[in-house]
Amino acid sequence: MAENRIKIDPYEHIDKFFTRASLLATMSKDGKPNVMSILWRSIGELWMYPVITVAVSPSRYSYELLTKGIREFTLNVPSDKISSAIDICGTYSGRNTDKFKQANLTIIPGKRVKVPTIKDCVLSYECKIIHETDSGNIEPHHLFFGEILAAYTLKEEI
Ligand SMILES: Cc1cc2nc3c(=O)[nH]c(=O)nc-3n(C[C@H](O)[C@H](O)[C@H](O)COP(=O)(O)O)c2cc1C
Numbered sequence: 001m002a003e004n005r006i007k008i009d010p011y012e013h014i015d016k017f018f019t020r021a022s023l024l025a026t027m028s029k030d031g032k033p034n035v036m037s038i039l040w041r042s043i044g045e046l047w048m049y050p051v052i053t054v055a056v057s058p059s060r061y062s063y064e065l066l067t068k069g070i071r072e073f074t075l076n077v078p079s080d081k082i083s084s085a086i087d088i089c090g091t092y093s094g095r096n097t098d099k100f101k102q103a104n105l106t107i108i109p110g111k112r113v114k115v116p117t118i119k120d121c122v123l124s125y126e127c128k129i130i131h132e133t134d135s136g137n138i139e140p141h142h143l144f145f146g147e148i149l150a151a152y153t154l155k156e157e158i
Helices: 014-018 061-068 085-089
Strands: 005-008 023-029 032-038 041-046 049-056 072-078 121-134 142-154
Touching: 014 121, 023 061, 023 085, 032 049, 032 061, 032 085, 049 061, 049 072, 049 121, 061 142, 072 142
Parallel strands: none
Antiparallel strands: 005 142, 023 032, 023 072, 041 049, 049 142, 072 121, 121 142
């Protein structure tokens, strides 16, 4: 079965958003998706939208895709089954590595976005970038604010 998950509201099971230190973000350009590990993220409500924010360094290949590719991303909370992907996706670069293959991750095509989510994630969010800004003098990162268009959880988490 390709999909072992169900659709949920953006803030359902929100406690699980914080159970893992690091999550997996995906983004895409020219039909080529990429995945990176993300430690710095938040979820909440902004401008009346359910919003996820990710902090991405401009040095990342992922930054190039987020700024020059499809203006969407997904954020995924890995289950134990795929938790080893965090190291791979946070070490290798999509510039020269297919990290989905390298980390043995299965892609699920996005339903509301053109960017794929990842199978076997406790939570997955499909987001459309609605705002972005530099993070100022805290760290040289760029903040991408994504409106949550769809959210999913694993069936066994219900
Ligand atoms: C556990 C972990 C968490 C990370 N969190 C972030 C983060 O929040 N923001 C960021 O820009 N880089 C973060 N990184 C670094 C990127 O994931 C890493 O540089 C990655 O190789 C970038 O891939 P890319 O070149 O394909 O974009 C993290 C790395 C690890 C191992």
